[in-house]
Amino acid sequence: MRVAYFPGCKIDFVLGDYGSAVETVMAQLGVSLVRLPFSCCGNPSRGKNLEVSVFSAIKNLALAAKYGLDIMTPCKCCFGQLKQGVYWYETRKDLRDNINRILAQEGLFYTPPSRDPGSHSPVIRHLLSFLLHDIGITRLKEKIIRPWEPVKTALQQGCHALRPYGVTGFDNPFAPKMFKALVEITGLRVIDWSKETSCCGNPIAEDHKELSLKILRHKVEDAAREGAAYICTACTHCQIQYQGAEALHILAKNKISAVSYPFILGTCLGIPLGKMGG
Amino acid sequence: MIFRILLYGVLVIFLIGLVYRFRSIARKSRFFERDKEPWAKKIFNFTATGFLFNTLFQIKLFKAGKLRWLVHGLVISGFSYLLVVHALDDVTSMMFSWYQPGIGPFRFLRNLAGVGVGLGCILFLVRRMNRARNIRETGDKGGLFKGTVSIFLILSLVGSGFLLEALRIISEPRFDEMVEEYSGLDEAGGLNELRAYWARNYHLVLKEAIPFASADFETGKALNQEYCLDCHERPDPAFVSSFLAGGITPIGNWLARFRVDLFLYWFHYGAGLLLLAFLPFSRMFHLVAVPVTSAWKKSTHVNLKKQMGLLEIFSLTACTNCGFCSQVCAVYPNFQITGNREILPHVKIDVVKTMAGKGLWDARAVARLRSGNDDCTRCGRCGDICPSGIDLVRLWTAADHLMESLGFPDNCTQALGTSFDIWTQPFPLPQVPGTGSSPGLADRVAAFEHCVQCTICTNACPVVAHDLNQNDLGPHQIMNLLRLGRKQMAAGSRMVWHCLTCYACQELCPQGIRVADILLELRAQGHRTAEQIKVSQLTNQGSDK
Structure with a gap:
């Protein structure tokens, strides 16, 4: 089983042992974690600029979609923000249009699950829901x-x-x-x-x-x-x-x-x- | 004699430059009272392997980009060879008696090194041009020539070197000088035969061509063997210079008559000295700074707090503006939306450097830096990739600290420290990049009008529960302020800035009001206001002086 691993910003610098625990457990369970060039999930910008936070989340999802992978994160803030990103992307048309324009410049593309049920929109999983459901x-x-x-x-x-x-x-x-x-x-x-x-x-x-x-x-x-x-x-x-x-x-x-x-x-x-x- | 005087002069300029560079960070910026760690401890906290491998082999650059490592290696290996064997030949020839600049292998190596340096520098420029084009699309005003002076200097140094060698190969006056100095031959002794031999074999260009058929090459060859061959082999191993010499043969006589070779000699020498004098002031200073930054151990999240006051010259000057950091920056999307370039590490470090020297010299620039530095999540990726080995995370923490000590706090501190009179007055300043706005929940009455002031949100709020003495309003009171049309006042309340975003209020609201989302929106407005207040206060301070 392959899944895009979204460690978030804090693991590598602050909480290395948490990251290595997740990685070894996944290796033991036969899951291969794919490291994509993800950016910040957008959670830190949530209270400063909504558009930034939504764009950050959607950009990560679009990147995972490009590789046809689901996302798994061991961080609940990252998980929540990725979900929030989808919510605001679907709710606010003005944000959506601008985000699609910038994504297209980078050759990225995102379709929310609600608009295209059979799409390749990546499933967002937290470590716990991944263990339980997958x-x-x-x-x-x-x-x-x-x-x-x-x-x-x-x-x-x-x-x-x-x-x-x-x-x-x-x-x-x-x-x-x-x-x-x-x-x-x-x-x-x-x-x-x-x-x-x-x-x-x-x-x-x-x-x-x-x-x-x-x-x-x-x-x-x-x-x-x-x-x-x-x-x-x-x-x-x-x-x-x-x-x-x-x-x-x-x-x-x-x-x-x-x-x-x-x-x-x-x-x-x-x-x-x-x-x-x- | 005149060389020596010039050289010593330039060395003095170089030393003054070093001192100037070290003094360029204002005293205040170097340390902060709080949590200051003594220099000595920092200096001895070094890693010998990092120093050796990163200085000699640029392993971090190799990891970051193989092609750029190759080009960079081409330049430094060529340049170090030329510096040691060619420029300092007075010194090195004392150690190696068999060294002669005019014999084949050394001519070849000199040309090879020159080609390496020249080619590398041209590739540097091509990359800069490409990047300048790319960045211009995202709104950069910085042109191609920013930080490329040293590259042009090196190019002119290499170019003049090749031309000089080519001219010396063909120059007759130079030949005459050498003959006079080392052999004392005259016409009767076979000077013409030697000339003819050199014209045929050494690319010498003569004013009056000697018909080869009549020349006595055997005599010429014998004389050459006796007087010249010890130091001068055929120039062909100098593949670039002899090729150039072939190219300028038609005008060789004319050039030789005006002694252009002397001019080029001075030009070549001058360019070298200029490069040395310019080194402390240019990006080339990374030659000195990178070994130091590579030798220091990177801070971890544990000792980051202890070292956060440390902002030293080497980290700031080791940056070569290569831009690897911005390619991996986790908050690059923030830049894509807000257009605030001071989010990007390679831009930020330049601004921090200016601020360390000049203080809060430009309110807008500092505001952009503060906003960009606050967006940074301290993920450490920039410091991991930095080929110069700069401990960038420590630098960002130190920059935050510097701004605070200079009186430019973060938005939360500013918002909660501003009186409501100032907070609620309208600010005419244009918006600072880094904070966008579009009508949201707090602007739509339908989003909060159904609030019945039941206080369930306030009872569920952990901030209210734990912060009874300091917190001013509960979430239900914020909703009431909105209903009273006092959005700006609400944005300055402690509740908005200290909200944990745990969403307990929103989840429990019986009326389905998106309480936490509204609080976050108000905080976003507060960020804009706080930045405007800071900028206008700083601008007013400046005009008062």
Whole structure:
């Protein structure tokens, strides 16, 4: 199986171990990740210039369409933005016309799925939905050779994939099930906690660091109260938020560690830790 | 004697140039008080392999572009050969007694190196021309001649070298000089025979042609062997110069009479000196800077924060404007939409360099730089590919820091630090590139008129929940401001700038209002306003002075 791998901007420079965990897991599952010359997904420009953010997303999709590949990203912000790009591209005609004109200059071309059901419009997948829909939970279960002990684990869902559901269509935005199903096959025990679907605080880490850390601290304390030993993430930005210098102090104080899902799955599949270390 | 004086003069200019270059970054720009890391630590944080491989073999350029590596290699290998063996032959011939510039192998090598350098420089120019055409389509005003002075200097150096050698081959006065100096032959001693021999075998052009049939070549050959052959073999291995000599033979006498070879000699020498004197001021300075930047270890996201104050001269001057960085830039699409060239790394570094020296010299340019640098996602691809080994991510962080310390904050800080009186007054300035606008949700009453002020959005908002003391308005109050027609005021609220974009409000709104989308739209308007305020404040400051 081949899929266009969209790592996003942050993985290579900031979160190399997350990237290598995704890559080794995919290699183990027999998926070949194709690296295309993707640009930024457009999420950082969302609050500055809508047209830029939509164009960035559509340009990436058009590039994947050119190679006839679907897109898989391990980042929920990238996933959400690619979906948002399609939404705004379909909703706003003025944006669409300008974007088509610029794409055509580069020999790129994009058709949204709604306009052409049989088209080669690439399917946008997050790592989790890719594992669930394209690999399948039964196949994953067969491959698991070293399950974890049933330790209490709190899930960090990641906002941009869940909401707005009308745009992302990822999972139930109030009671998400996909992540839970995928974590449970690794042997960990997923707990219900109140802040599962709330924001990790990363989007304002630069503009208002104090607030960002306060949100994080409340989340971690809440998870600790529920008795969780791990917080499991499946998003680059969430993981960055939990791995920041100050965040590590907060986690240590509450005796919780934040682990990314591909890392957990990788250990279950028998991949040596060193290979996923980045 | 006069050579020495000139050479020392140029060396002094070179040294002054170096000092000038190092001083060109204003003191204020070099360090910042916050988190400053001592120089020493930075200097010793170096990698010997990076230094060696990137300086000697340009491995990063090889990885980035094979063809350009080849052309660049052609120029530097040829140039280093010419510099060591030819230009500094006074010094090197002391070490190698068998070196003679006039014997075959060295003539051949000199020509070969010259061809390499010349060809490489012409290819440089062709590429520049192509790129100038490409960039002009996207609105660049910078022409072909920007940064090409050194290339033209090298070309004239090589060209004059070839011409000089060609002229010396055919020049009779030069022949006479040499004969007088090294043999003292006269007409009776066989000078004419030697002349005839040289005219036939060495491409010498004589004023009065000697009929070959009557000449005594055997005598000429013997004399040549005795006096000349140790230093002068047949010039044919100098394939370019002897070809040129063949071309100018018809006017050879005339050229020789006016001693054009002397003029060319001075021209050649002068071009070399000019190149040396010009080096610290031109892009050629990367000769000095690239070994330094290659030797420093790249910063990682962990130590980036500690080093963010460091803006040093080598990183800024090692840039050769090759443009590889902009080809891989993750936010290139931003440039395609906004047309703000200061998003592109190879443009940005030039502006940062100017700003480091002159401060906030031009409000518009700084605003474009700030906007472009804020668009940057710090993905690190530019620094990975940079053939000069510049740690570009550190440079962008340092540039942000410099702008903040010079009083040009990011838009969020500006927006929240501006009083509502100033914030809400209309700004007549034209829009700064980097922020587009078209009517959106906040301009359409239908998008928010159904708000019933139920406060579900505000209750769901994590910013409101965690930031009770500082946050000013909840999302439902923003909607109310819109209904009151106070869009501009809403765009300056803390809620809009601190929104996490978690979409909890929008998902829960019972009236189906796109609350988060509206907040983001307001922030986009806030970005435009903040930039206009910054530019107008800076312009007013300038006119006050």
